[in-house]
Amino acid sequence: MAARQQRRPLRTLAIAWGLLATVAMGQAQAQAPAAGEKVPELLLIGWTLSADPVRYEIGEMFVNDMKRYLGVDVRHLTLESEAKEPYYRSETDYAFSFSITGLAARPWTVDPDETLGRFHSRNIYDGGTNQWGYNSPEFDALIDAQKTELDVERRRQLVYDAQRVMYEDVGALNLYAIQIVGLYNKDLFTNFVPMYGTGAFNFWNAIELEPLTDQRVLRVANVGEPGSLNVVQSSLGELEILQQIFDTLVRINPQGETVPWMVTDIQSPDPQTFVMTLRDDLKWHDGVPLTAEDVVFTFDYYKEKGQPRLDGPLRQIASVEALDERSVKFTLNAPSASFLTVVLGQAFILPKHIWENVAEPHTLSVIEHPELMIGSGPFKYEHWRLGEEIYVSAVKDYFAPPKIDGIRHIAYADNDAAFVAMRTQNADITSRPVLPDQAKEAENFPFLAISRPVDISARYMAFNFRRPPTSDVAFRRAVAYMIRYDYIVDTLLAGDGSNWNTGLITPGNSAWANTELEQFTFDPEKARAILEEAGYTWDAEGNLHFPADMGN
Numbered sequence: 001m002a003a004r005q006q007r008r009p010l011r012t013l014a015i016a017w018g019l020l021a022t023v024a025m026g027q028a029q030a031q032a033p034a035a036g037e038k039v040p041e042l043l044l045i046g047w048t049l050s051a052d053p054v055r056y057e058i059g060e061m062f063v064n065d066m067k068r069y070l071g072v073d074v075r076h077l078t079l080e081s082e083a084k085e086p087y088y089r090s091e092t093d094y095a096f097s098f099s100i101t102g103l104a105a106r107p108w109t110v111d112p113d114e115t116l117g118r119f120h121s122r123n124i125y126d127g128g129t130n131q132w133g134y135n136s137p138e139f140d141a142l143i144d145a146q147k148t149e150l151d152v153e154r155r156r157q158l159v160y161d162a163q164r165v166m167y168e169d170v171g172a173l174n175l176y177a178i179q180i181v182g183l184y185n186k187d188l189f190t191n192f193v194p195m196y197g198t199g200a201f202n203f204w205n206a207i208e209l210e211p212l213t214d215q216r217v218l219r220v221a222n223v224g225e226p227g228s229l230n231v232v233q234s235s236l237g238e239l240e241i242l243q244q245i246f247d248t249l250v251r252i253n254p255q256g257e258t259v260p261w262m263v264t265d266i267q268s269p270d271p272q273t274f275v276m277t278l279r280d281d282l283k284w285h286d287g288v289p290l291t292a293e294d295v296v297f298t299f300d301y302y303k304e305k306g307q308p309r310l311d312g313p314l315r316q317i318a319s320v321e322a323l324d325e326r327s328v329k330f331t332l333n334a335p336s337a338s339f340l341t342v343v344l345g346q347a348f349i350l351p352k353h354i355w356e357n358v359a360e361p362h363t364l365s366v367i368e369h370p371e372l373m374i375g376s377g378p379f380k381y382e383h384w385r386l387g388e389e390i391y392v393s394a395v396k397d398y399f400a401p402p403k404i405d406g407i408r409h410i411a412y413a414d415n416d417a418a419f420v421a422m423r424t425q426n427a428d429i430t431s432r433p434v435l436p437d438q439a440k441e442a443e444n445f446p447f448l449a450i451s452r453p454v455d456i457s458a459r460y461m462a463f464n465f466r467r468p469p470t471s472d473v474a475f476r477r478a479v480a481y482m483i484r485y486d487y488i489v490d491t492l493l494a495g496d497g498s499n500w501n502t503g504l505i506t507p508g509n510s511a512w513a514n515t516e517l518e519q520f521t522f523d524p525e526k527a528r529a530i531l532e533e534a535g536y537t538w539d540a541e542g543n544l545h546f547p548a549d550m551g552n
Contacts, residue, residue, distance in 0.1 A: 036548040038539070039469055041073040042066075042097035045087050048078045050414045053435060054492045055100045055459070058175060058483075062098075062461075065482050069524035070531065071544040074098070082227065088131035097470050098461055098479075099132075100175070105197025105457035106239060107252035108345040112159045112512040113147055113338035115458060115505050119171060120144075123312060132172070133465035139165045148335045150271060155337055156512065163503025163514040170476035173461040173520075176488050177500035177507055179452055181439040183422050184429040186449040188215055191403070194453040195254045196508065201431045203243050204254055207378050207402045209429075216405040221418040221427035225411045229384065230372060231348050232307055232361040239346075240431060241409055244392055245285075246348035246375035249276060249295070250340055256511075258341045262290075262349065262376075271335035272318075278326040281399050284351045285380045292322035297352040305361050313343045349376065378402050387411060422448060436494035452496075454508040468546065474534035478527040480520040487522075 033040075046059035059076045066072045074097070077087075087096045108114055118129035120143050121136070139162055146158035166172065182200025184192055189209045195202035201220050209218060226238040234242055251261040260266055263276040282290035299320045302310055316339055318331045332339060351374055358364065358372070366372050366384065373381035378400060379392035390409040394402040410427060412418040419438045421427035423445060434442065442448045461483070469475040485499045500506055502517035535547030 033468060033546055035546060036537070037546050039072055039544045039546060041075055042470070043087075043095055044074050044076045045084055045096045045099040045101075046076050046078045047100060048080060051080060054178075054488070057492055058488060059100055061484055061487070062482065065484070065524070066479075069482065070478065070527060071538050071542040089126045091126075094133070094464055094466050097464050100459075101462050102459040103457060105455060106346070107195075107197075107203075108342050109197065110252060110256045110456060110509060111338045111341040112505055112509075113143070114342050115509075116159065116162050116166075117143055117147070117312070119166065119504070127308065129312060132462045134169075134171045134463075135465065136165060136169055136171070139169070139171070147338060150335060150337055159505070159512050160503070160514040160516075163505060164517060166504055167502055167514075167517045169473060170463075170480055172463070172504060173476070173480050173483065174501040174504065175459050175461060175483060176485065176493065177498045178433070178455055178457075178459065178493060179496040179498075180433045180455045180457075181436075181496055182430050182451040182453075183419075183434055183439075183442055183448050184451065185422070185425065185447055187447040188212055188428055189218065189404075192449065192451065193254055194451050196256060196454045197456040198240075198453065199430050199433045200451045201240065201429045202254075203240075203251070205429070206244050206404075206407060207400055210403045215428075218404050218407045219426070219428045220407060220409045220431050221421050221429065222409050222411055222431045223415055223418050224413075225386070226390075229366045229390075230361065230364060231350065231375075232302070232305060232355075234307075234309060234348075241390060241392075242348060243377070244379040244407065245373060245377045245381050246350075247282075247377045248346065248348060249344045252341060252345050258345060266340070272332040274330040274332075274339070275323070276328050276330070278328070279399060280326065282376055284353075284376050285374050285395065286351075288351065288353055290349070290351070290376050291325050292328045293325075294352045295328045295349055296320045296322050297356065298347065298350045301350060301355055302347065310343075310347060313346070316343055351376075379407060382406075436492070436496050439496060440494065456506050456509040458504055458506060460504070472534070474530055475536075478530040481523040481527040481530070483520070484522045485520070 044059055044063065047055040049056045056078060063074045063076045066074045086092055088094060103109065103115055119134050119139065120130060121140050123130035124133055124135065142158050142162040142165065146155050146162065149155040149158060180199060184200045188211065190212055191208050191210045193204040193208050195204055226241060228234065229238055229242065231242055231246055247262050249262045250258050253259050262278060262282060264279055265277040267275045269275065278292060284290055299317060303314055316332050316336050318333045321329050323329055354371055354374055364372060370381065378395055378398045379402065380395055382391045382393050384390045388411060391406060393406040394404060412421060415432065415435055418430060419434060422430060439450060442450055463470040463476055465471050485501060489495065489497045489499060499519060501520045503514035505513040507513045507515055535549060537545045539545060
């Protein structure tokens with residue numbers, strides 16, 4: 001399917017341009033581009049070499065190719081994850097032009113609303129998921145329609161159409177689909193459960209792995225440490241640990257199915273109502289019974305205090321009420337095809353008797369306040385030794401008791417250190433995916449089993465839609481032909497991946513991915529032709545200039 005050939009005009013001279021040659025936070029200078037003016041230096045926010053070697057190398061190639069073939073200077077600013085956010089906010093006048101980013105796979109991201117909905121225009125605000133500023137009424141309408149469409153086939157077509165619109169707009173430029181590789185020590189543990197979109201360690205392995213020796217504590221090789229572990233302000237990077245301690249009403253199983261977990265029964269008398277019955281053997285780790293009042297309190301508390309990860313999903317809920325000690329009724333604002341998976345699948349239930357006394361939850365450290373880690377899940381929080389480990393012990397009277405005695409989440413500085421720990425048998429299972437060269441080396445160690453589950457996480461280049469040239473679809477389409485897709489897969493990923501640059505949903509999520517869209521290729525000549533047709537020019541030194549008729 002060919003892309004739409006219509007070109008959207010560049011924004012007028014009145015739109016502010018942040019002078020991106022100065023990238024210090026808070027120092028973006030406003031300057032209006034003139035017609036025919038040289039395109040200034042643009043800013044690519046990328047990954048450090050130690051954090052993600054593949055995306056670091058992509059950034060380096062992109063910078064070189066943009067200069068060599070298109071005459072555009074791009075600065076590659078590599079940052080750790082937590083340092084990127086200010087560049088997507090008003091405090092820096094949205095200083096970025098491009099960002100090599102993505103959406104990490106979590107169980108609930110199997111639902112397309114979680115991947116696509118983040119680009120809806122209602123999420124354009126500081127801290128919102130649409131930090132790029134993409135705004136398409138056609139896309140928004142399709143996202144709204146699929147969210148309320150309960151017929152699976154009709155919903156699938158709407159999801160396909162939404163991906164088509166994003167593709168034609170080059171709303172985000174998909175880079176690659178990786179084959180996740182994880183490792184575990186098969187001589188020490190058996191009954192391994194692969195889970196799509198994750199490394200070797202996942203919730204199901206935490207409860208299903210069986211020891212083969214007298215070593216009954218699983219040692220997980222983590223790269224880095226969580227930022228907080230405070231469940232009310234938790235980010236995606238902390239969920240692998242929190243989901244062992246805190247429970248959710250439903251879980252997403254390794255096959256991608258949403259199944260009852262804390263509840264025995266889910267009834268939906270009408271499309272906007274869900275009534276659930278809690279198990280009768282639920283209790284908190286301090287022995288207090290868990291009731292429907294805890295569930296009601298949880299959702300009210302998240303809405304009142306704010307949980308950044310849940311702010312969008314919680315908007316679906318009109319009210320939550322306890323019908324009796326074990327029954328809960330959810331009333332939605334509108335029918336929702338994603339409610340069970342996206343909302344209930346990721347909202348950790350809180351103990352009312354602990355959190356009702358916490359007025360300012362976002363300011364508290366769990367190291368200083370370990371009572372905040374009282375959950376109802378299969379593992380109980382024991383300690384967090386900064387720079388060393390987080391330890392959780394198995395809850396043996398849990399309704400699905402773990403087969404191990406506990407888990408040590410050991411902190412390693414980087415992927416290399418974590419791999420050395422696996423190689424030397426100082427760790428038993430990887431949390432983050434191992435690098436391509438490490439996966440190859442692991443074949444030399446017979447005690448290491450290699451896991452290659454399907455990946456559904458998104459890896460893409462995002463654009464700043466707030467200012468030219470990245471606000472211009474012609475420029476973005478030219479950029480789509482400036483990525484060395486084959487080199488990424490064949491060399492950087494050593495074959496553990498595939499080209500994926502059509503819809504936002506990866507081919508691994510086969511139920512929802514639109515795989516009929518035409519693939520982009522690395523083609524600098526085509527990129528230059530697109531820019532030339534759109535009115536861009538080059539000076540004698542080869543530098544790219546805006547169209548001469550800009551703003552007319």
